[in-house]
Amino acid sequence: MPSVSVTFAPNSPQQIICNPDPIHVPYGGNQQVTWNLNGPNGAAFSSSGISFKDQSAGTLLRVNDTQYQLTDDNTNTSGADVDYPYSVNIVYNNQNYTLDPEVANDSGGGGRAVRYRSA
Numbered sequence: 001m002p003s004v005s006v007t008f009a010p011n012s013p014q015q016i017i018c019n020p021d022p023i024h025v026p027y028g029g030n031q032q033v034t035w036n037l038n039g040p041n042g043a044a045f046s047s048s049g050i051s052f053k054d055q056s057a058g059t060l061l062r063v064n065d066t067q068y069q070l071t072d073d074n075t076n077t078s079g080a081d082v083d084y085p086y087s088v089n090i091v092y093n094n095q096n097y098t099l100d101p102e103v104a105n106d107s108g109g110g111g112r113a114v115r116y117r118s119a
Contacts, residue, residue: 008039
């Protein structure tokens with residue numbers, strides 16, 4: 001079960017850092033990815049804290065102000081990676097902050113995505 005540490009530092013040049021990036025999702029059923037926000041008091045994921053772009057990967061749940069969870073079946077048997085670009089959206093002191101990392105089905109490489117690994 002991949003876990004992503006989202007570090008938020010509003011006064012830093014790189015305000016939002018996701019580690020790992022990309023997120024590698026193993027092949028198989030009921031895979032879960034959890035995003036955990038670390039930052040100053042009052043920082044929270046917005047209502048669209050993790051937002052997938054063109055494609056929706058699985059079921060996304062906002063657990064609380066500092067945690068999101070994705071549950072999905074990785075049924076990728078194409079032999080190629082399947083990437084799901086997403087953005088991270090944080091609210092702090094009534095300001096919005098955004099980063100566009102990726103999620104991908106894994107065979108390696110890439111960045112800023114959830115990557116579903118092929119069987």
